[in-house]
Amino acid sequence: MKLLSTSEPSASVATARSAASSSLRRRRHLRYPVEAEVKYQWSTQSSTLGEGDGRSRDISQGGAFVLTNALPPVGASIDLTIQLPAWQVGAAALRMEMTGEVVRVDVPPGNEQKWGFAVCSLKTLLRRLEDGELCAARKQ
Numbered sequence: 001m002k003l004l005s006t007s008e009p010s011a012s013v014a015t016a017r018s019a020a021s022s023s024l025r026r027r028r029h030l031r032y033p034v035e036a037e038v039k040y041q042w043s044t045q046s047s048t049l050g051e052g053d054g055r056s057r058d059i060s061q062g063g064a065f066v067l068t069n070a071l072p073p074v075g076a077s078i079d080l081t082i083q084l085p086a087w088q089v090g091a092a093a094l095r096m097e098m099t100g101e102v103v104r105v106d107v108p109p110g111n112e113q114k115w116g117f118a119v120c121s122l123k124t125l126l127r128r129l130e131d132g133e134l135c136a137a138r139k140q
Contacts, residue, residue: 031060032058037055039051054069059096072117073105076101083095097127098125099124104117
């Protein structure tokens with residue numbers, strides 16, 4: 001039996017740390033936990049069309065994660081509309097329009113409430129709901 005030194009992590013712990021660190025390095029944009037209403041439509045190369053609605057879990061400059069049980073396939077082109085409420089009295093509610101690609105689908109077993117998908121944004125527009133005026137635009 002080999003004893004592990006308490007000052008040195010086991011190989012599996014070191015591997016897990018390395019993977020987590022690598023994941024954080026790959027992430028280029030800070031995620032913001034925002035729960036808001038999302039409506040979306042997707043298409044695939046084989047012309048499959050679908051639509052659904054859900055709630056955002058988080059949003060970043062580079063994309064979003066949507067909680068829903070109507071899951072688009074990985075690789076699908078997708079258009080999201082996210083309704084952002086006014087954050088303070090007198091502020092306008094906003095509508096974020098995001099076009100991108102589904103890069104991941106999560107289906108945790110036995111927990112349908114956490115089903116969802118991640119989108120990498122190619123283009124994002126932010127509009128005020130009261131007049132539709134464009135507030136900001138970003139194209140990848």
